[in-house]
Amino acid sequence: xxxxxxxxxxxxxxxxxxxxxxxxxxxxxxxxxxxxxxxxxxxxxxxxxxxxxxxxxxxxxxx
Numbered sequence: 001x002x003x004x005x006x007x008x009x010x011x012x013x014x015x016x017x018x019x020x021x022x023x024x025x026x027x028x029x030x031x032x033x034x035x036x037x038x039x040x041x042x043x044x045x046x047x048x049x050x051x052x053x054x055x056x057x058x059x060x061x062x063x
Contacts, residue, residue: 013037
């Protein structure tokens with residue numbers, strides 16, 4: 001596994017949170033709850049050769 005830490009501002013509450021991404025998977029899209037406000041976020045990212053290429057986080061439901 002190629003794990004990396006990604007810090008972002010929660011798209012729901014704006015607080016800074018940290019996530020661990022598995023870069024051994026070329027593309028992922030999943031829902032994860034914010035560790036601060038507990039609201040769901042849609043996360044999507046792509047990687048190649050262990051490097052993060054794209055990362056997006058949106059409030060679930062398009063908020």
